[in-house]
Amino acid sequence: MIDLLYFAWVRERIGLPREGVETDAATVADLVAELRAREERYALAFADLSALRVALDQELSEFDAPLAGVREVAFFPPMTGG
Amino acid sequence: MIDLLYFAWVRERIGLPREGVETDAATVADLVAELRAREERYALAFADLSALRVALDQELSEFDAPLAGVREVAFFPPMTGG
Amino acid sequence: MRIAVQPAAFDPSAEAGLFAAGVSGAGALVTFTGLVRDLSGRLSAMEIEHYPGMTERAIRAIAEEAAARWQLIDVLVIHRHGRLAPGEPIMMVATAAAHRAEAFAAAEFLMDYLKSRAPFWKKEVTADGAEWVAAKDEDEAALWRW
Amino acid sequence: MRIAVQPAAFDPSAEAGLFAAGVSGAGALVTFTGLVRDLSGRLSAMEIEHYPGMTERAIRAIAEEAAARWQLIDVLVIHRHGRLAPGEPIMMVATAAAHRAEAFAAAEFLMDYLKSRAPFWKKEVTADGAEWVAAKDEDEAALWRW
Numbered sequence: 001m002i003d004l005l006y007f008a009w010v011r012e013r014i015g016l017p018r019e020g021v022e023t024d025a026a027t028v029a030d031l032v033a034e035l036r037a038r039e040e041r042y043a044l045a046f047a048d049l050s051a052l053r054v055a056l057d058q059e060l061s062e063f064d065a066p067l068a069g070v071r072e073v074a075f076f077p078p079m080t081g082g
Numbered sequence: 083m084i085d086l087l088y089f090a091w092v093r094e095r096i097g098l099p100r101e102g103v104e105t106d107a108a109t110v111a112d113l114v115a116e117l118r119a120r121e122e123r124y125a126l127a128f129a130d131l132s133a134l135r136v137a138l139d140q141e142l143s144e145f146d147a148p149l150a151g152v153r154e155v156a157f158f159p160p161m162t163g164g
Numbered sequence: 165m166r167i168a169v170q171p172a173a174f175d176p177s178a179e180a181g182l183f184a185a186g187v188s189g190a191g192a193l194v195t196f197t198g199l200v201r202d203l204s205g206r207l208s209a210m211e212i213e214h215y216p217g218m219t220e221r222a223i224r225a226i227a228e229e230a231a232a233r234w235q236l237i238d239v240l241v242i243h244r245h246g247r248l249a250p251g252e253p254i255m256m257v258a259t260a261a262a263h264r265a266e267a268f269a270a271a272e273f274l275m276d277y278l279k280s281r282a283p284f285w286k287k288e289v290t291a292d293g294a295e296w297v298a299a300k301d302e303d304e305a306a307l308w309r310w
Numbered sequence: 311m312r313i314a315v316q317p318a319a320f321d322p323s324a325e326a327g328l329f330a331a332g333v334s335g336a337g338a339l340v341t342f343t344g345l346v347r348d349l350s351g352r353l354s355a356m357e358i359e360h361y362p363g364m365t366e367r368a369i370r371a372i373a374e375e376a377a378a379r380w381q382l383i384d385v386l387v388i389h390r391h392g393r394l395a396p397g398e399p400i401m402m403v404a405t406a407a408a409h410r411a412e413a414f415a416a417a418e419f420l421m422d423y424l425k426s427r428a429p430f431w432k433k434e435v436t437a438d439g440a441e442w443v444a445a446k447d448e449d450e451a452a453l454w455r456w
Contacts, residue, residue, distance in 0.1 A: 081284030163430030181323030
């Protein structure tokens, strides 16, 4: 079981901040493909990966990164702090 | 009559902060030549012009600048503010 | 090194005073304060979302990178989240070093990385609704100079 | 724009607070504070000589040049002269702008020019005597980037 976290407009489009999923996805991109296939709101949130960032266990990562051993995956738009 | 001002080690070598001079010097360099010829302490203070800066009427200037109309000439080492 | 991620308002000048008082041997102190700007004249609030846990980690990693690159005597980062009013301080950084070049470079580095690599997202709230602030290409480009 | 050349001690964080309170519409505030460093462990005082009249003119010209180069909402420069103790603030600059890049650039520009173009001379006083601080080549070189 992996925890999925969503922030900013990703959270708003999907309609929840966090959920647990059971998945055999090998990479983040595989997980995104599973999520897109679920429902329209996921397809919409993940329509353009270039507008998204991903963190694995609270470290910024890439969409082709492996998911083995990962407990927490967060999806969000580019950050706008400072 | 021109007011001469000396700062930092220029002031210390010459032994006074300010004096008035009557001069027909055309440029700062001519004035420096006159001062050097006066006394050892002036010769010492003006030995190396590359170690000195000059301001004419409170604006940084050059040693080849003309003195016509100038009322105040200040000699000092490179500045160390900030 | 102090890193604070908090909903509470803070007083940047008071924090700068505390920071300065805790530093010894510095020749140069630099502070940066970021404030909520009301560009449209209609901003009612700025809402800042963050990723608890990752935020502190990311800021600490950025501050440690700064400390590894420059000889810093101390570093302070404060960043708010939650709902802020126009004009309120959003965040500040402070750096203390022997020389001005290091203090300035470290403060600018911290700001550039906090902008694009710390997990905060800003939303502008006006009477007409709310809109997420888009990341600027120039902010991403600013990272390339380091 | 406030420029103060004074023998009196000042509190940089209190001045930063006043500066911030007087600014409206800024997104970015930068402050720099320079402090007397005791490099040898034997410094009893730093004496700062200046050229009354020219000092204010030179600083104003530098600040006006900064205001012409960058969109600044406000600028503050405070510089002490006379006898200072180790650890005391020598001077500060503060800049307020819409964006961080302008506030940082203007503050660094002000510092680089104040170092080498404002008529101040520092003398370090120790138990063994007093010595004028030599200008550094790197401070002159710093002007070339602007």
